[in-house]
Amino acid sequence: MRLSSKTKVHDFKVGVHTSIAGGMSKSIERAVSLQCTTMQIFSHNPRQWRKSQITREEGERFAVLRKKYDISPVFIHASYLMNLASRSDPILRKSIKLLSYELTNADALGAEYVILHTGSAQGENEEKARNRAVKSILKAVGTTTYSASLLLENTAGERGDITSSIKTLSEIIDTCHSDRIAGICIDTCHAFSSGYDLTSYEGIETLISEIKEYVGLDKLKLIHLNDSKRPLGSGIDRHEHIGKGFIGNRGFKKILSDKRIARIPMILETPKKTEADDKRNLKTVFSMIMKGQKEING
Numbered sequence: 001m002r003l004s005s006k007t008k009v010h011d012f013k014v015g016v017h018t019s020i021a022g023g024m025s026k027s028i029e030r031a032v033s034l035q036c037t038t039m040q041i042f043s044h045n046p047r048q049w050r051k052s053q054i055t056r057e058e059g060e061r062f063a064v065l066r067k068k069y070d071i072s073p074v075f076i077h078a079s080y081l082m083n084l085a086s087r088s089d090p091i092l093r094k095s096i097k098l099l100s101y102e103l104t105n106a107d108a109l110g111a112e113y114v115i116l117h118t119g120s121a122q123g124e125n126e127e128k129a130r131n132r133a134v135k136s137i138l139k140a141v142g143t144t145t146y147s148a149s150l151l152l153e154n155t156a157g158e159r160g161d162i163t164s165s166i167k168t169l170s171e172i173i174d175t176c177h178s179d180r181i182a183g184i185c186i187d188t189c190h191a192f193s194s195g196y197d198l199t200s201y202e203g204i205e206t207l208i209s210e211i212k213e214y215v216g217l218d219k220l221k222l223i224h225l226n227d228s229k230r231p232l233g234s235g236i237d238r239h240e241h242i243g244k245g246f247i248g249n250r251g252f253k254k255i256l257s258d259k260r261i262a263r264i265p266m267i268l269e270t271p272k273k274t275e276a277d278d279k280r281n282l283k284t285v286f287s288m289i290m291k292g293q294k295e296i297n298g
């Protein structure tokens with residue numbers, strides 16, 4: 001979100017996950033109308049395996065517009081159908097192909113990052129599932145030389161999740177040992193659902209110190225800012241409007257006044273029935289950041 005002229009705009013990057021309905025570049029217009037300085041999109045219908053190619057014209061138009069409006073970085077959220085740890089060979093093959101496709105699309109649009117939920121063990125031994133995910137990622141990034149890179153997102157701890165703790169997330173990254181993985185995305189709803197108590201300074205500190213220890217704070221490239229409809233440790237992934245869920249204003253005030261967090265690009269994936277929802281959530285975040293900065297700067 002663009003801040004007033006008194007504040008240093010480059011200090012904060014806030015945006016929302018924006019719809020691509022009507023064409024890829026439409027998403028930029030939507031982000032601009034919400035005064036976003038960064039954005040996230042799907043590169044195609046995320047609930048379909050079938051996919052169409054982004055045309056050169058479409059890619060160029062997107063690149064020109066995002067430059068014009070100075071929207072950066074651009075994040076692409078990978079399809080939800082993907083399970084890179086699947087025990088089913090057909091699903092695995094399709095998932096690997098789909099991940100390569102997301103990277104191809106990212107390059108066509110000039111987007112910097114592709115965000116990924118690594119996969120689910122589906123009742124299998126988690127270590128085995130993680131190893132399979134590693135192999136799949138390496139296959140997907142190995143097919144072409146891509147410019148865009150991957151960010152692995154922490155998950156909510158639903159049954160079979162192999163990436164709900166920072167440690168397990170880091171194990172996948174370390175084992176991949178690929179320069180196509182730029183780091184991680186932390187989703188606040190997922191972190192809370194998987195047991196990181198973001199309503200307290202201690203909980204926030206636990207999360208940050210684990211990121212420092214296992215991944216490195218410089219590899220934290222994106223925060224998904226979502227409140228949670230379910231209580232701490234529920235293991236259930238249900239996003240809520242900022243301040244209206246179990247993390248609440250109490251939690252987000254602390255999160256957004258943390259200097260180490262506020263300087264990372266933030267994307268909202270909060271519920272969206274109308275345009276007003278995005279506007280209201282952005283306004284809440286914006287005012288919390290401003291208050292947080294005042295407290296930091298005294």
Ligand code: MN
Binds near residue numbers: 115117153187
């Ligand atoms: Mn996600």
Ligand code: MN
Binds near residue numbers: 153
């Ligand atoms: Mn997320």
Ligand code: ZN
Binds near residue numbers: 189190237238239
């Ligand atoms: Zn989620």
